[in-house]
Amino acid sequence: SQQGEEDPQALSIQEGENATMNCSYKTSINNLQWYRQNSGRGLVHLILIRSNEREKHSGRLRVTLDTSKKSSSLLITASRAADTASYFCATVPLGSGTYKYIFGTGTRLKVLA
Amino acid sequence: GAVVSQHPSRVICKSGTSVKIECRSLDFQATTMFWYRQFPKQSLMLMATSNEGSKATYEQGVEKDKFLINHASLTLSTLTVTSAHPEDSSFYICSASEASGANEQFFGPGTRLTVL
Numbered sequence: 001s002q003q004g005e006e007d008p009q010a011l012s013i014q015e016g017e018n019a020t021m022n023c024s025y026k027t028s029i030n031n032l033q034w035y036r037q038n039s040g041r042g043l044v045h046l047i048l049i050r051s052n053e054r055e056k057h058s059g060r061l062r063v064t065l066d067t068s069k070k071s072s073s074l075l076i077t078a079s080r081a082a083d084t085a086s087y088f089c090a091t092v093p094l095g096s097g098t099y100k101y102i103f104g105t106g107t108r109l110k111v112l113a
Numbered sequence: 114g115a116v117v118s119q120h121p122s123r124v125i126c127k128s129g130t131s132v133k134i135e136c137r138s139l140d141f142q143a144t145t146m147f148w149y150r151q152f153p154k155q156s157l158m159l160m161a162t163s164n165e166g167s168k169a170t171y172e173q174g175v176e177k178d179k180f181l182i183n184h185a186s187l188t189l190s191t192l193t194v195t196s197a198h199p200e201d202s203s204f205y206i207c208s209a210s211e212a213s214g215a216n217e218q219f220f221g222p223g224t225r226l227t228v229l
Contacts, residue, residue, distance in 0.1 A: 042206060042222035099210065101218060103135060103157045
């Protein structure tokens with residue numbers, strides 16, 4: 001399967017705690033993106049990290065990228081109940097002529113108030 | 114940011130009927146549009162890529178005669194599920210890119226299809 005793997009598949013934490021999700025992929029990439037999806041809704045773009053970047057921040061989000069290990073992590077600090085959602089990584093394989101996204105399997109995050 | 118809409122947001126149909134889902138880029142011209150399918154608690158799986166004015170490219174295992182894609186203009190792509198069956202019930206999401214080869218896709222809100 002081309003699909004990336006994410007772990008954990010599900011994560012339940014208390015409000016205020018940090019949440020870390022990991023994504024592993026199989027091929028060399030142009031970039032990697034993280035998306036959030038609330039139940040039954042579309043995707044919300046969170047952050048893009050390019051293959052030559054190692055870390056990126058956006059508000060309470062911190063993304064790292066290790067191209068040697070073909071993995072990325074998403075850290076949400078000081079989580080809130082509103083962060084409850086599924087989180088997906090999506091990679092654009094290097095040399096992908098039409099820039100097709102390959103989505104990871106996703107992590108379902110539940111933040112308890 | 115760029116906005117993509119889908120219509121309808123939900124549709125329920127009888128087995129054997131055809132259903133058309135529209136995907137529109139509202140404030141940009143989309144040379145390329147992508148159609149994804151998502152089953153409950155699963156990830157998005159790319160079904161096909163369509164470029165304006167040309168035939169869609171389908172992913173392996175996706176029946177092109179069952180999932181008809183038309184990308185007739187730079188702002189509209191349609192997915193028609195023909196002779197729908199209960200196993201076609203799913204969440205269908207489209208995305209659009211501003212120019213051929215562009216890196217960023219803008220996603221629509223999705224269409225929930227239920228086939229009875």
